[in-house]
Amino acid sequence: MSGSPQLAVGSRVRVRDDWPETRGRVHIRTPHYVRGRTGTVVRCLGDFPNPEELAFARPARLLPLYQVLFEQPQIWRQGCAGDQLLVEIYGSWLEPS
Amino acid sequence: MVELETPRAHHDLGGAGTYICQEIDRAAHTPTDFDKEVDAIRQILGAKGIMTVDELRRGIEGIPKAEYHRLSYYERWIRSITSNLLEKGVISEAELAAVLAAAA
Amino acid sequence: MAGTVLRLEEVAGERLLRAVAALLAAKGIASPTEITEQIAMTDNASPAQGARMVARAWVDPPFRALMLSDGTRAAEMLGIPMRGAPPLGVLEDTPGLHHLIVCTLCSCYPRVVLGYPPFWYKSAAYRARAVRDPRGLLAEWGTVLDPGVRIRVVDSTADYRWMVLPLRPAGTAKWNQDRLAALVRETDMIGVTLPRLAGG
Numbered sequence: 037m038s039g040s041p042q043l044a045v046g047s048r049v050r051v052r053d054d055w056p057e058t059r060g061r062v063h064i065r066t067p068h069y070v071r072g073r074t075g076t077v078v079r080c081l082g083d084f085p086n087p088e089e090l091a092f093a094r095p096a097r098l099l100p101l102y103q104v105l106f107e108q109p110q111i112w113r114q115g116c117a118g119d120q121l122l123v124e125i126y127g128s129w130l131e132p133s
Numbered sequence: 134m135v136e137l138e139t140p141r142a143h144h145d146l147g148g149a150g151t152y153i154c155q156e157i158d159r160a161a162h163t164p165t166d167f168d169k170e171v172d173a174i175r176q177i178l179g180a181k182g183i184m185t186v187d188e189l190r191r192g193i194e195g196i197p198k199a200e201y202h203r204l205s206y207y208e209r210w211i212r213s214i215t216s217n218l219l220e221k222g223v224i225s226e227a228e229l230a231a232v233l234a235a236a237a
Numbered sequence: 238m239a240g241t242v243l244r245l246e247e248v249a250g251e252r253l254l255r256a257v258a259a260l261l262a263a264k265g266i267a268s269p270t271e272i273t274e275q276i277a278m279t280d281n282a283s284p285a286q287g288a289r290m291v292a293r294a295w296v297d298p299p300f301r302a303l304m305l306s307d308g309t310r311a312a313e314m315l316g317i318p319m320r321g322a323p324p325l326g327v328l329e330d331t332p333g334l335h336h337l338i339v340c341t342l343c344s345c346y347p348r349v350v351l352g353y354p355p356f357w358y359k360s361a362a363y364r365a366r367a368v369r370d371p372r373g374l375l376a377e378w379g380t381v382l383d384p385g386v387r388i389r390v391v392d393s394t395a396d397y398r399w400m401v402l403p404l405r406p407a408g409t410a411k412w413n414q415d416r417l418a419a420l421v422r423e424t425d426m427i428g429v430t431l432p433r434l435a436g437g
């Protein structure tokens with residue numbers, strides 16, 4: 037699983053609603069507040085070795101990295117309409133929405 | 134403030150209710166000699182392929198919550214660096230104990 | 238680690254550093270000279286680098302375009318050493334959109350162009366609040382956005398490092414690059430403040 041990005045700019049994506057930290061020692065770069073949320077891909081940043089594997093000195097596969105845009109008030113149920121959150125997320129955490 | 138009901142790890146601080154009403158300490162804190170030396174060692178270990186920044190972070194996240202928030206930023210780093218070096222066998226526990234004892 | 242006799246939590250940071258540094262020196266991994274050199278190199282990076290990029294972008298449209306599409310190359314063009322550094326991304330403020338950078342997971346910061354991250358950037362309060370209450374947070378710096386300006390909070394959690402290209406303040410039309418660069422602060426390039434004229 038590497039190479040060219042599988043998700044195009046403008047794609048609607050959902051972040052997997054997964055909580056590996058409840059199952060043992062892990063290292064995760066997907067912030068808790070975006071899990072299970074839907075956003076839009078705004079940039080494809082290229083392929084990077086998976087930090088979840090690098091963190092344990094294991095061979096790391098390349099993953100596409102995206103910048104995904106979310107509506108901020110939807111996440112916190114507070115805030116100003118129109119404000120947004122832009123988060124870097126690896127392809128392994130995203131599924132088409 | 135209400136927390137999002139997620140089983141977040143303690144370092145995963147976005148929106149954390151405990152801090153959401155806390156004022157930001159905006160004062161300038163110049164890095165100390167200790168801070169700079171720990172930072173430099175981390176960079177050297179990274180450049181020499183001995184330890185990645187991801188391993189540093191994993192080690193920091195492994196510090197128990199109360200301690201994580203009590204330690205200074207670079208105190209967390211030296212703890213993580215040390216655990217990583219021990220785990221990888223770059224240094225041994227016996228060696229470290231001996232140096233610590235000699236300096237005591 | 239089974240059978241651990243050494244309790245790291247009982248060793249003060251300074252003592253641990255001295256011991257680790259002694260072992261790394263003895264093993265030929267990091268000598269005191271190497272450490273001193275590394276510190277000197279790190280000290281060279283400062284917000285003045287980022288400010289130079291911003292000022293150049295304000296007066297040089299092709300440079301601005303390059304900076305927004307490839308921050309790393311733009312930095313290299315100004316002689317900022319980027320080898321070994323994470324890729325640099327630059328996000329442009331517009332009259333209707335303001336960017337604010339945070340790392341909620343640790344403290345990812347565009348060190349190569351801004352230097353050591355400031356204390357507040359690494360604080361739990363900043364990391365918790367920026368993504369949830371950005372306007373309340375900006376108010377602590379006295380930063381008030383014009384009505385209708387949207388905020389885009391950037392959670393810098395992965396392989397890129399992000400900085401903000403702020404709007405050029407009014408009243409600087411005749412200023413040269415050096416004078417413009419002197420105006421730009423680290424807080425302007427993270428987005429907690431806006432560049433402003435002294436006394437303005």
